[in-house]
Amino acid sequence: MSYLSIQDLEVRLTNGTPLLRRVSLDVEPGEVRALVGESGAGKSMIGKAVLGILPRAARLTGGAILLDGENLESLSPKARRQRIGAKVALIPQDPLTALNPSRRVGPQVTDRLVDILGWKRSEAEMRALELLEEVHIQAPDRVMKAYPHELSGGMRQRILIASAFAAEPKLIIADEPTTALDVTVQKQILKLIRDMQQRHGTALLFVTHDLGVVSKIAQTLTVLYAGKVVEATDVGAFFAHPAHAYSRALLAATPKYTDPESSLTPVPGSVIAAVEGEVAAFDAELSGAGRR
Amino acid sequence: MRDARGQIRRLPGLRLWLSGGWLTFLVLAAVFAPLISPHDPLAQDLFAGRLPPVWEQGADPAYLLGTDSLGRDVLSRMLHGGRLALIVALVAGTLTCLIGASLGLIAGYYRGWADLVISRFIDIWMAFPPVLFAILLIAVIGTGLMSVIIAIVVIDWTRFARVVRAEAMSQGAMDYVASAQVAGRSRLGTALSEILPNVLPTIVALLTLEMGIAVIVEAILSFVNLSISTDQPTWGGMIAEGRTSIYQAWWVLVFPLFALFLTVLSFSQLGEGLKDHFDPVLR
Amino acid sequence: MSGMIYELKDLKVSFPDMSRKPFFGAAPRIEVLKGLTFDIPKGEVLGIVGGSGSGKSTLGRALIRLIEPDSGAIRFEGTDISHLGEDSLRPLRRRFQMIFQDPMSSLNPRRRVGGIIAGPMRLQGLDNIRGRVDEALDMVGLPRAFAARYPHELSGGQRQRVGIARAIALKPDFILADEIVSGLDVSSQAQVLNLLESLVKDLGLTLAFISHDLSVIRRLCSRILVLYKGEIVENAKTPELFANPQAEYTRTLLDAIPLPDPEQVWF
Numbered sequence: 001m002s003y004l005s006i007q008d009l010e011v012r013l014t015n016g017t018p019l020l021r022r023v024s025l026d027v028e029p030g031e032v033r034a035l036v037g038e039s040g041a042g043k044s045m046i047g048k049a050v051l052g053i054l055p056r057a058a059r060l061t062g063g064a065i066l067l068d069g070e071n072l073e074s075l076s077p078k079a080r081r082q083r084i085g086a087k088v089a090l091i092p093q094d095p096l097t098a099l100n101p102s103r104r105v106g107p108q109v110t111d112r113l114v115d116i117l118g119w120k121r122s123e124a125e126m127r128a129l130e131l132l133e134e135v136h137i138q139a140p141d142r143v144m145k146a147y148p149h150e151l152s153g154g155m156r157q158r159i160l161i162a163s164a165f166a167a168e169p170k171l172i173i174a175d176e177p178t179t180a181l182d183v184t185v186q187k188q189i190l191k192l193i194r195d196m197q198q199r200h201g202t203a204l205l206f207v208t209h210d211l212g213v214v215s216k217i218a219q220t221l222t223v224l225y226a227g228k229v230v231e232a233t234d235v236g237a238f239f240a241h242p243a244h245a246y247s248r249a250l251l252a253a254t255p256k257y258t259d260p261e262s263s264l265t266p267v268p269g270s271v272i273a274a275v276e277g278e279v280a281a282f283d284a285e286l287s288g289a290g291r292r
Numbered sequence: 293m294r295d296a297r298g299q300i301r302r303l304p305g306l307r308l309w310l311s312g313g314w315l316t317f318l319v320l321a322a323v324f325a326p327l328i329s330p331h332d333p334l335a336q337d338l339f340a341g342r343l344p345p346v347w348e349q350g351a352d353p354a355y356l357l358g359t360d361s362l363g364r365d366v367l368s369r370m371l372h373g374g375r376l377a378l379i380v381a382l383v384a385g386t387l388t389c390l391i392g393a394s395l396g397l398i399a400g401y402y403r404g405w406a407d408l409v410i411s412r413f414i415d416i417w418m419a420f421p422p423v424l425f426a427i428l429l430i431a432v433i434g435t436g437l438m439s440v441i442i443a444i445v446v447i448d449w450t451r452f453a454r455v456v457r458a459e460a461m462s463q464g465a466m467d468y469v470a471s472a473q474v475a476g477r478s479r480l481g482t483a484l485s486e487i488l489p490n491v492l493p494t495i496v497a498l499l500t501l502e503m504g505i506a507v508i509v510e511a512i513l514s515f516v517n518l519s520i521s522t523d524q525p526t527w528g529g530m531i532a533e534g535r536t537s538i539y540q541a542w543w544v545l546v547f548p549l550f551a552l553f554l555t556v557l558s559f560s561q562l563g564e565g566l567k568d569h570f571d572p573v574l575r
Numbered sequence: 576m577s578g579m580i581y582e583l584k585d586l587k588v589s590f591p592d593m594s595r596k597p598f599f600g601a602a603p604r605i606e607v608l609k610g611l612t613f614d615i616p617k618g619e620v621l622g623i624v625g626g627s628g629s630g631k632s633t634l635g636r637a638l639i640r641l642i643e644p645d646s647g648a649i650r651f652e653g654t655d656i657s658h659l660g661e662d663s664l665r666p667l668r669r670r671f672q673m674i675f676q677d678p679m680s681s682l683n684p685r686r687r688v689g690g691i692i693a694g695p696m697r698l699q700g701l702d703n704i705r706g707r708v709d710e711a712l713d714m715v716g717l718p719r720a721f722a723a724r725y726p727h728e729l730s731g732g733q734r735q736r737v738g739i740a741r742a743i744a745l746k747p748d749f750i751l752a753d754e755i756v757s758g759l760d761v762s763s764q765a766q767v768l769n770l771l772e773s774l775v776k777d778l779g780l781t782l783a784f785i786s787h788d789l790s791v792i793r794r795l796c797s798r799i800l801v802l803y804k805g806e807i808v809e810n811a812k813t814p815e816l817f818a819n820p821q822a823e824y825t826r827t828l829l830d831a832i833p834l835p836d837p838e839q840v841w842f
Binding site: 039040153184194209210212216235250256259260264266267 | 626627730731758759760761762763764765766768769772787788789790791793794814817827828829830831832833834835836837839841842
Binding site for chain 2: 641661665666669673675676683685686691694695699745
C-alpha cells in the first residue's frame with residue numbers, strides 16, 4: 001500500500017478558480033518521488049494540502065488524501081495535526097524565513113519533539129545534537145545556542161533538514177529545498193538529503209522545477225501543469241523517452257553545459273497551447289458533470 | 293501559464309466602512325454642534341439636575357441623554373466635547389506624524405551622521421516618562437488647547453520616528469532603490485519617489501492610531517484638570533465629573549466613555565483598513 | 576582610444592564587519608575583492624562566475640559605481656571613474672546600467688511598469704519618454720499595454736523583462752546582469768537568456784553576466800571569469816574553460832552541476 005495516496009485532489013480558490021485539477025499521485029514507503037512543474041503549476045499547493053496549511057483563500061473541494069491508509073480529511077483538526085506531526089515533516093524552500101530570527105536554533109529543532117510528541121526537553125536536546133552531527137555540522141553544541149542570522153545559508157538548510165528528520169517521520173515533503181542555494185552548496189545538501197533518506201528509509205516527495213536535480217535524487221516523478229498531472233512515470237523512462245510533448249519541451253529547455261550549443265529553447269507556444277487546451281477540456285468536462 | 297496566485301488576497305474593507313461611518317458621524321456632529329445641540333452645553337439648571345436618559349423612568353424628553361449634577365444637558369456637552377476631541381486628534385495627530393515621520397525617514401534612509409544624531413536624540417527623549425513629561429510641560433506653558441496639542445506632539449513623535457526609521461532602512465536595502473541610484477537619481481529624489489510611497493501605508497496606519505491616542509491623552513489630561521479651561525466640556529472632563537456620581541447618575545460617565553471608546557476604536561480600524569487600501573500589492 | 580570598455584587594475588574593495596565592531600572605534604574590515612586586474616573589450620559578453628562569498632556581486636556593483644573601491648582603478652571608456660562623486664558620475668551613468676537579480680525587489684511595487692521604465696530616462700532628461708517606453712517594451716517582447724500594470728500583476732519572467740527594458744531604455748554601452756535568471760524556472764530562463772543574446776547583437780551592447788551557474792553561462796558568454804574568495808582564479812575563453820578547466824575551483828563548479836541525465840555519475 002502506498003504511504004501517501006493522493007486521489008483526484010481538487011483545490012479551488014474561494015471564487016471558484018481551480019488550483020489543483022483532480023491530481024492523483026502515490027508515494028510508496030521509502031520512495032523518492034519528484035513533483036515537477038514551472039512556477040504557478042501548483043506543486044507547492046499539493047504539499048500544503050497534505051500538511052493542512054493551505055492559504056486561507058484556497059479550499060479543498062474534492063478528492064482524498066490518504067496517509068498510511070487513513071483519510072486525513074475525515075479526522076478532526078486536532079487528530080490531523082497529531083498524525084501529521086508524528087508522520088510527516090517539511091523541508092522548506094527558504095532557510096532564512098523558515099527559522100525564527102528571534103529564537104536560538106536549538107529550541108527550534110526540539111520544538112516538534114517537545115510540543116507535539118511530548119518528549120522531555122533533555123531527551124529532545126540530546127536527539128537534536130545527534131541530528132546536527134548527522135548533518136555534518138561541526139561544534140553542534142555551539143550551533144544550538146546560535147541565532148539563525150549568525151549561520152550561513154547552507155548551515156541553516158542543514159538545520160532544517162535535521163529538524164525534519166527529528167521525529168523519524170515516514171514521509172518528508174521537500175519544497176524546493178535547494179532552489180535558494182548556489183550550485184556547490186546545492187550538491188552538498190542534495191547528497192545529505194539523499195543519504196539521510198536512505199539511512200532512515202523515509203519516503204520523500206521532492207518538489208522542484210529543476211530536471212537536473214530530479215535525475216539525481218528521484219526514482220519516480222510527476223509532471224504538473226496548471227494544477228493538472230501531465231505525466232507520471234519512472235525517472236529512467238522519463239529521461240529516455242518522455243511521453244508528453246510538454247515534458248519533452250521542459251527537457252529541451254534545461255541547459256546542459258556539456259553541449260556547446262547548450263539548449264536555450266523555451267517551451268514553444270504551440271506546446272503551451274496544446275496543454276492549455278487539455279486543461280480547458282478537462283475543466284469543461286468537470287463543469288459538465290456538475291460541481292460538488 | 294495562467295497563474296492564480298495573484299487572486300489570493302484579503303477580504304475587502306468592511307472595517308473601513310464601519311469605522312469610517314462612525315467617524316463621519318462624529319465629524320458632522322462636531323462641525324454642526326452649535327446648530328444641533330438642543331441646549332447650551334454650559335447652561336446650568338439646578339432644578340433639572342441628574343435627569344436620566346429619555347428611555348428611563350422620570351426622564352424629561354427635552355434632555356435626551358439626561359443631565360449631570362448641575363443640570364447641564366449631557367447630549368449637548370457630548371457634541372461639543374466631540375468637537376474638541378476631533379480638533380485635538382486631527383491637529384496633534386498630523387503634527388506628530390509630520391515631525392516624527394520626517395525625522396525617521398531621514399535617519400533611516402540617509403544613515404550615517406544623521407542617523408546617529410537622530411537615533412540618540414530619540415533614545416534620550418524616550419527616557420522621560422511620558423505622563424510626567426506632559427504634566428511638567430503644561431505646568432510650564434499653562435493649560436489650553438494649544439498646550440494639549442504641543443504636549444501630545446512632544447511626547448509621541450518618537451513613536452513615528454522609530455517605526456518610520458525601521459521601514460525606511462528596510463526599503464533602502466531594496467534593489468529598486470539601487471536601481472534609482474544607478475539611473476542617477478539624487479538621494480533626496482530617491483527618498484521621495486521610491487522610499488516614501490512604500491512607507492506610506494505604515495505612516496497612515498500610525499497616523500490614525502496616533503489620532504486615537506491623542507483623544508485619549510486629552511481625556512486623561514482633562515481628567516486631571518490639566519486640559520482646556522474647565523468650562524469647556526470635554527469627554528475626559530465629563531468622565532471625571534461623572535465618576536463622583538456614578539451610582540446616582542451613571543449616564544454622565546457612561547455616554548462619554550462609550551463615545552471615547554468608539555472613537556478610538558474607529559481610528560485604529562480606519563488605519564488598518566486604509567493601510568490595506570493603499571497597498572497596490574494587496575488590491 | 577583602445578577597444579576596451581572597462582580596464583580594471585588592482586581593484587580592492589572591503590566592507591566593515593559590523594558584527595565584530597568594538598564599542599569605540601572602527602569595525603575591522605573584511606576584504607571582499609583582493610586586487611582584481613582585467614579588461615573588458617567592447618562588444619564582449621563576459622561571464623563572472625563564483626559561489627556566495629566570491630565577491631562577484633561586489634565586483635558588479637563596483638563596475639557600475641554603486642560602491643566606491645578602496646583602492647585600484649576602474650576606467651570606463653578611458654575615464655577613471657574609481658573615485659568620482661555623484662555629480663560627476665551622473666552624466667556618465669546613462670552609459671552603464673544594471674539588471675537586478677530579484678524581480679520582486681528591483682521593481683517598486685507602488686509604480687506601474689511604464690513609470691518604472693521611464694524613471695531613468697526622465698532623470699537623464701530625455702525627450703519622447705512615452706515613445707521610448709513603448710520601444711523598450713517592444714524590444715523585450717512585452718505588449719505595450721503592460722505599461723499600465725503593476726509588477727505584482729506580472730509573472731517572474733515578465734517582471735525580469737521589465738527590468739531589462741528599464742536597463743536598455745537608456746541605450747547604454749554596458750549592462751551588468753546580476754544573477755538575473757537565478758529565480759526563474761527553465762522556460763522563463765531560456766526566454767530571458769535568448770532575449771539578452773538578441774539585444775546584445777541588435778544594440779551592440781557589452782554585457783557582464785554574473786551567475787553561480789556555469790550551465791546558464793555557456794552559450795551566452797564568450798569569455799568567463801571565475802572568482803573565488805575575492806580573487807580571479809581563472810580567466811578563459813568559454814570553449815577552453817569547458818574543455819580544459821585550469822583552476823580546481825572551476826572543476827568543482829562544473830562537477831556540481833546536475834545534468835538532466837540519470838546516468839551521470841554525480842554524487
